[in-house]
Amino acid sequence: MVETECRTEVELRRDLVRFGRMLHRLGFMPGTSGNLSVRLDDHRLLVTPTGVSKFLLRSADMVLIDPHGRPLNGHRKVTSEVSMHLAVYRQRGDVKAIVHSHPPIATAFACAGRGLEEMLCQEAVMTLGVVPLANYATTGTEEVAASLAPFIPDHDAILMANHGAVSYGSTLLQAFQKMEVVEHLAQIALAAHQLGDPRVLKHEQVKQLRDAKTRYLQNAT
Numbered sequence: 001m002v003e004t005e006c007r008t009e010v011e012l013r014r015d016l017v018r019f020g021r022m023l024h025r026l027g028f029m030p031g032t033s034g035n036l037s038v039r040l041d042d043h044r045l046l047v048t049p050t051g052v053s054k055f056l057l058r059s060a061d062m063v064l065i066d067p068h069g070r071p072l073n074g075h076r077k078v079t080s081e082v083s084m085h086l087a088v089y090r091q092r093g094d095v096k097a098i099v100h101s102h103p104p105i106a107t108a109f110a111c112a113g114r115g116l117e118e119m120l121c122q123e124a125v126m127t128l129g130v131v132p133l134a135n136y137a138t139t140g141t142e143e144v145a146a147s148l149a150p151f152i153p154d155h156d157a158i159l160m161a162n163h164g165a166v167s168y169g170s171t172l173l174q175a176f177q178k179m180e181v182v183e184h185l186a187q188i189a190l191a192a193h194q195l196g197d198p199r200v201l202k203h204e205q206v207k208q209l210r211d212a213k214t215r216y217l218q219n220a221t
């Protein structure tokens with residue numbers, strides 16, 4: 001998978017189908033839940049339609065909208081949760097793709113009023129850091145965008161109270177992988193607490209890991 005900006009609209013439609021299927025198979029998008037989007041350019045977004053299983057979704061089903069959520073073409077209605085996507089694109093010029101899903105363990109944390117804030121394993125520090133919990137908001141309303149807004153600038157994944165999670169990146173692959181990691185970290189946190197007496201990483205250990213991450217990112221670029 002190459003960077004989003006190098007991919008044509010046809011390829012991005014196929015990517016939305018492919019990652020939708022993968023998320024469905026993982027159990028993150030049961031029924032018709034969840035949605036995905038990509039930014040084609042400054043004026044156009046491609047978003048999954050409302051009420052369609054991500055297992056059955058086809059390239060032609062995607063809805064083209066402007067940055068205000070108005071449809072530009074497509075025979076289907078855009079996802080009812082589009083305002084969440086618009087809020088992220090508005091605040092983050094670097095974001096080109098978004099995944100919203102209901103991964104079961106991460107969603108259970110969101111239903112228990114808990115973000116993924118403890119640095120229990122090294123991977124948590126090296127990947128997403130803290131995954132905060134946004135306040136409760138009724139799905140499909142502007143409340144959702146407002147609840148996410150404080151966290152969007154400094155986080156690439158956010159839990160949504162009594163609802164699910166949203167993740168984003170410069171490609172759909174990145175957004176997908178972050179959603180995978182959110183669920184993975186939630187499973188580890190749950191198991192560590194079930195085992196009892198979880199050992200949270202010490203401040204100095206977290207600092208060393210952050211330094212290592214910075215060095216790794218510098219080498220990678």
Ligand SMILES: [Zn+2]
Pocket residue numbers: 033034081100101102139163164
């Ligand atoms: Zn949802």
